[in-house]
Amino acid sequence: MSVETSLYSTPLADVHAALGAKMVGFGGWNMPLQYESILAEWEHNRRTVSLFDCSHMGEFMIKGDAKACGLDTIVVQTIADMPVNTCRYGAMLNEAGGVIDDLIVYRKGPQDWMIVVNAANIEKNARHFRAHLNSNAQFEDASFKTAKLDVQGPQSRDVLKVLAPGIEKLAYYTFGQFQIKGIPCLISRTGYTGELGYEIYCSWEKCKEIWQNILDNATVKPTGLGVRDVLRVEMCYSLYGHELGEDISPREAGLDKFIDGKKDFIGARALSARHLKRTIGYFISASRKSPRAGNKIFDAAGSEIGVVTSGTFSPALQVGIGIGFMNRHSKDAGIEIFFGDEKSKTAATVAKRPFYKNGSLKS
Amino acid sequence: MEIEESFLYTKEHEWVSIEDNIATMGITDYAQEALGDVTYVELPEIDTEVEQFEQFVSVESVKAASDIYAPMGGKVTEVNHKLEDNPALINKDCFGKGWIAKIEVRDTDESTNLMSAEEYRNYLESLH
Numbered sequence: 001m002s003v004e005t006s007l008y009s010t011p012l013a014d015v016h017a018a019l020g021a022k023m024v025g026f027g028g029w030n031m032p033l034q035y036e037s038i039l040a041e042w043e044h045n046r047r048t049v050s051l052f053d054c055s056h057m058g059e060f061m062i063k064g065d066a067k068a069c070g071l072d073t074i075v076v077q078t079i080a081d082m083p084v085n086t087c088r089y090g091a092m093l094n095e096a097g098g099v100i101d102d103l104i105v106y107r108k109g110p111q112d113w114m115i116v117v118n119a120a121n122i123e124k125n126a127r128h129f130r131a132h133l134n135s136n137a138q139f140e141d142a143s144f145k146t147a148k149l150d151v152q153g154p155q156s157r158d159v160l161k162v163l164a165p166g167i168e169k170l171a172y173y174t175f176g177q178f179q180i181k182g183i184p185c186l187i188s189r190t191g192y193t194g195e196l197g198y199e200i201y202c203s204w205e206k207c208k209e210i211w212q213n214i215l216d217n218a219t220v221k222p223t224g225l226g227v228r229d230v231l232r233v234e235m236c237y238s239l240y241g242h243e244l245g246e247d248i249s250p251r252e253a254g255l256d257k258f259i260d261g262k263k264d265f266i267g268a269r270a271l272s273a274r275h276l277k278r279t280i281g282y283f284i285s286a287s288r289k290s291p292r293a294g295n296k297i298f299d300a301a302g303s304e305i306g307v308v309t310s311g312t313f314s315p316a317l318q319v320g321i322g323i324g325f326m327n328r329h330s331k332d333a334g335i336e337i338f339f340g341d342e343k344s345k346t347a348a349t350v351a352k353r354p355f356y357k358n359g360s361l362k363s
Numbered sequence: 364m365e366i367e368e369s370f371l372y373t374k375e376h377e378w379v380s381i382e383d384n385i386a387t388m389g390i391t392d393y394a395q396e397a398l399g400d401v402t403y404v405e406l407p408e409i410d411t412e413v414e415q416f417e418q419f420v421s422v423e424s425v426k427a428a429s430d431i432y433a434p435m436g437g438k439v440t441e442v443n444h445k446l447e448d449n450p451a452l453i454n455k456d457c458f459g460k461g462w463i464a465k466i467e468v469r470d471t472d473e474s475t476n477l478m479s480a481e482e483y484r485n486y487l488e489s490l491h
Binding site for chain 1: 399400402403405423424425426427428450454
């Protein structure tokens with residue numbers, strides 16, 4: 001497998017090669033798509049526990065008072081009332097109300113923050129923060145020295161508490177400072193799979209040791225980004241570049257509940273003025289034929305009513321599943337639609353999120 | 364990478380075995396490996412007339428859909444219905460139980476447009 005030299009590599013690139021991973025370019029990074037097969041890795045994640053290298057993702061360190069330093073006006077979620085050691089999902093918008101990126105804010109101290117962003121957006125996000133934070137804020141882009149390893153699956157707690165005692169006390173969307181074999185790391189109970197899981201942040205230099213310590217437990221299998229995408233579509237989680245983008249309103253994308261309607265933030269005015277013509281919808285194929293991003297969505301009468309943003313075969317449901325932007329009147333569960341193109345249409349039914357309802361996420 | 368010595372091959376990684384004017388076809392080990400887990404096969408209708416190298420089947424894996432081309436022109440006489448419920452047969456036994464369709468060949472001379480096993484082996488090497 002050839003590797004494009006223009007792509008960034010995580011510190012685990014040679015480890016992935018030694019494990020026989022099939023590599024793929026993702027968000028400017030050379031990342032493992034799969035080690036074994038996507039279906040086998042899916043099975044292992046949903047039943048046992050998987051380890052993902054997500055070191056491509058970006059981490060920004062910010063120091064300053066939430067309001068005085070300007071952070072509060074950059075992100076859409078409420079942050080001033082966040083207790084220390086909790087994290088909160090949200091986004092930041094451009095002036096037109098489009099999504100620059102979705103992100104998670106970690107409150108490490110009263111005036112100490114970590115922002116986790118998508119790999120493909122690291123540079124533009126850093127520019128946006130530097131442009132909009134006040135001069136009293138300290139900003140550091142730590143993306144290229146902070147590794148991120150995700151341990152996800154119903155047995156993740158059992159595996160990780162042996163290495164990092166105390167993590168078993170972490171509630172959903174909280175975090176703490178721990179050590180694995182003497183290596184300091186921040187561990188949060190967060191993830192992107194719908195299963196009980198943890199995300200471990202540590203230095204690039206030490207992440208190989210942590211990776212190996214976790215894999216030494218025979219119940220853990222390395223897992224690629226291929227199945228990570230299947231898992232997130234089964235949970236109806238948005239992915240930047242698919243359900244989120246600079247020309248997509250977070251309200252269209254269904255992020256309303258993460259937006260603080262009482263505070264003023266960049267893009268807020270445009271957001272309240274913007275009339276929603278379409279909304280995000282979820283649908284289940286009538287067969288194993290799967291919708292693909294870019295497919296059109298039609299109503300029962302054959303009129304075009306939307307576009308597919310993500311689609312995959314669902315190992316959980318054994319049929320195709322899809323996410324897309326649709327006419328607002330067609331998004332209710334039970335409505336019959338079609339996906340495909342003018343020549344070939346496949347029947348599907350609009351469904352409620354998530355597709356996969358048996359995850360161990362909050363167990 | 365397995366290659367069946369007695370079969371003929373296309374550049375798009377289909378295999379074909381021709382006996383008494385009937386061409387049985389499927390995709391090669393290289394193709395199934397590149398696709399990953401096959402989750403759906405869109406089979407052609409019986410009696411469909413196809414040209415050599417015309418797209419006539421679609422094979423989907425978890426993350427993508429791929430076009431499959433007819434290695435010989437003719438009329439589709441049989442399809443492997445077992446693939447409808449068990450598309451993984453293509454991953455498990457691509458040269459055997461994972462066959463896709465049978466075509467009644469119109470012009471046997473078209474086989475000169477195909478590669479022998481040895482030529483296909485060299486072709487695969489040239490791709491790396």
